[in-house]
Amino acid sequence: MKITISQAPNYNEETVTIGAWLANKRSSGKIAFLQLRDGTGFMQGVVAKSDVSEEAFQLAKSMPQESSMYITGKIVEDARSPFGYEMQVSNIELIHEAIDYPITPKEHGTEFLMDHRHLWLRSKRQHAIMKIRNEIIRATYQFFNDGGYVKIDPPILTGSSAEGTTELFHTQYFDEEAYLSQSGQLYMEAAAMAFGKVFSFGPTFRAEKSKTRRHLIEFWMIEPEMAFIDHEESLEIQEQYVSFIAQSVLDNCKLELNVLERDTSKLEKIKAPFARISYDDAVVLLQEKGFTDIKWGEDFGAPHETAIAEAYDKPVFIINYPAEIKAFYMKPDPERSDVVLCADLIAPEGYGEIIGGSQRIDDLSLMEERYQQHDLTGPAYQWYLELRQYGSVPHSGFGLGLERTVAWLSGVDHIRETIPFPRLLNRLYP
Ligand code: 4AD
Ligand code: MG
Secondary structure, eight states: OEEOGGGGGGGTTOEEEEEEEEEEEEEETTEEEEEEEOSSOEEEEEEEGGGSOHHHHHHHHHOOTTOEEEEEEEEEEOTTSTTSEEEEEEEEEEEEOOOSOSOOSSOOOHHHHHHTHHHHTTSHHHHHHHHHHHHHHHHHHHHHHHTTOEEOOOOSEESSOSSOSTTOOEEEETTEEEEEOSOSHHHHHHHHHHHSEEEEEEEEEOOOOOOSTTOOSEEEEEEEEEETOOHHHHHHHHHHHHHHHHHHHHHHOHHHHHHTTOOHHHHHTOOSOOEEEEHHHHHHHHHHTTOTTOOTTOOOOHHHHHHHHTTOSSOEEEEOOBGGGSOTTBOEETTEEEEESEEEEEETTTTEEEEEEEEBOOOHHHHHHHHHHHTOOSGGGHHHHHTTTSSOOOEEEEEEEHHHHHHHHHTOSOGGGSSSSOOBTTBOOO
């Protein structure tokens, strides 16, 4: 019977065959312990000299790291292993001998590992992080499908900019100039007017010259957009959604959180509601904390966000930023036109902003005014105005950055480990 490591618990005391790679091994005179991986998981294979042919035992002792094989043996419970099972090996059939695998069990520098990302992905740690990423994606689809949202795919090649023009990747679209999408939002607003509640999940691109542990050039965003939903209702959806994915990771990624030595007590606290602090109050709080550099009207940087988040053990919404430092489409507060109905959701433990969202301007003449102020001219933006011309309604939406969320829930310091092949300021390889 050919099975995967993940299926091993269903085959206790049975003899099975697994296609696997050798992650690591140790051996003494009469016994070899093989750390096996097959993509679905990690398991130990115990090879006793007395149980196998001389040839198989020699193979177990000599096979280099990352060699591939079909390995056969009996699955038995093993209380000492985090996985709970191991294999008592009866035969090994070598598929391919891997000579001089570059990533050895010793420590390697980050640049070396990044240059070997195509191989580094095989490590237990990277495997755990990608499984958590996968669980967040799975839980996202579940949350929005159960909530009656329709998944809509906005284009990647666009003629317009959603978040300002300085960070656009330019490309040629036959005779026209085009950009890689920074955000699907404008298209998702059109979709919300057609389907009510929608969400997207796709890659977005920002030519940001920032080299920080929170910035990628290419990252994946989940962007829900809801018709007839105001700012406060959108915040409630955001806190429910973030609580749901945190709980899903806790429930379904126990082994992975354990591999990453994540302090799960911190994640257990992630339950809605989350606190809201106004931008005004956040500025005062920062000044009290000794950030004398920050003045009303200026945007917050990473150290400011971290300082604000320190007061909470859950994510916190910073709401109602000055209109001047936010995007053109955000609706002004009806009581105070110098601030807009928006929020950034700041994760705890210094992981920074994971969501940006707002209520959108639904009034045609105000949107036209913003177009003038932001110099949004040309036919590329015409269609977006028309959404305000034909049955305009109050609507809100937000974007959650997948990789920052993976970093936070996994407890990983740097965003480069949260995406299979990170695109960073100085990295396009592999
Ligand atoms: O705050 P941002 O720029 O918001 C938007 O793009 C809105 N149009 C979303 C919407 O309302 N539909 O980006 C949203 C999130 C941020 O909170 C952050 O988590 C992530 O995207 N993000 C990045 N993640 C990694 N690397 C970068 N360079 C990122 N820039 C933004
Ligand atoms: Mg933002």
